[in-house]
Amino acid sequence: MGLMNFFFGRKTDPTASWPVTSFTLPEIDLQVGSIGPVKPGSPLNKAIIFGKPDSFKWSKDGNCELLYARQGFLLEYENQLLVYFAFFIDDDEFLPAHPDLAFSRPLIKGHGQLSADTDRQTLVSWLGAPSSEDIDSEETILVYNRNSLTIEFELNTSGHLKRLNVFPDEKDT
Numbered sequence: 001m002g003l004m005n006f007f008f009g010r011k012t013d014p015t016a017s018w019p020v021t022s023f024t025l026p027e028i029d030l031q032v033g034s035i036g037p038v039k040p041g042s043p044l045n046k047a048i049i050f051g052k053p054d055s056f057k058w059s060k061d062g063n064c065e066l067l068y069a070r071q072g073f074l075l076e077y078e079n080q081l082l083v084y085f086a087f088f089i090d091d092d093e094f095l096p097a098h099p100d101l102a103f104s105r106p107l108i109k110g111h112g113q114l115s116a117d118t119d120r121q122t123l124v125s126w127l128g129a130p131s132s133e134d135i136d137s138e139e140t141i142l143v144y145n146r147n148s149l150t151i152e153f154e155l156n157t158s159g160h161l162k163r164l165n166v167f168p169d170e171k172d173t
Contacts, residue, residue: 013056014044015066021051025071028087029109030127033149033166035073035085040149040168044080054100067096072104083167090116090162092154106164118161123153145169 026036026049033039038046044064047053053066053075066075074096076084087104088095095101107113111126123142124130130142130153140159144151150170154163 011058011062015047015052015056018048018052023050023071025073025104025106027107027109028164028166030144030151030166031109031147033147033151035106038075038082038085040082040084040166042082044077044082047075047082055096055098067098069096069098069101072102073106085166087114087164088162089114089118089164090156090160092156092162114161114164116160116162119159120155123161 028035036049038049047066050066050068050071054069055067056064057067058064063076063078065077068074072088074084074086074088075082087106088101089103089105103116105113105115108126112122120140120142127144131145132143134141134143138157139162140155142153142155144153148169150165150167152163152165153161154165156162
């Protein structure tokens with residue numbers, strides 16, 4: 001830690017020395033809520049398998065986010081443990097601002113690949129009826145609760161997938 005960081009309490013980027021890598025996104029296992037070996041509760045250092053993120057950001061509360069813009073996903077950590085991940089599948093007003101942001105096409109274990117063409121009917125045929133559904137004028141969110149996780153599929157107004165979010169159930173946090 002540099003002298004300025006010591007005196008002003010700035011945190012360093014723990015991913016700064018991670019290698020820059022090119023990788024194929026590991027399969028998402030919705031039963032355990034993992035991206036390959038990384039799942040909610042995994043320590044921050046386990047994300048090294050993805051290499052150095054395109055963007056690392058500390059929040060005011062000491063938590064952090066790792067944006068893998070070129071692969072279209074984001075990991076959020078609280079107290080150095082993974083608490084949330086998101087895959088950006090199609091255009092959305094809440095996309096992170098990054099010049100290299102690309103859309104993700106993650107593979108769902110036992111089902112298939114997600115894309116902007118994935119619709120509600122496909123998701124329901126793969127996973128069954130959602131635990132709940134939130135519909136408004138801007139989007140539809142299909143919510144599945146599995147193994148203490150909340151899995152959200154956000155659909156745009158035309159009924160196609162734009163984002164996948166996974167995080168621990170609220171009752172477990």
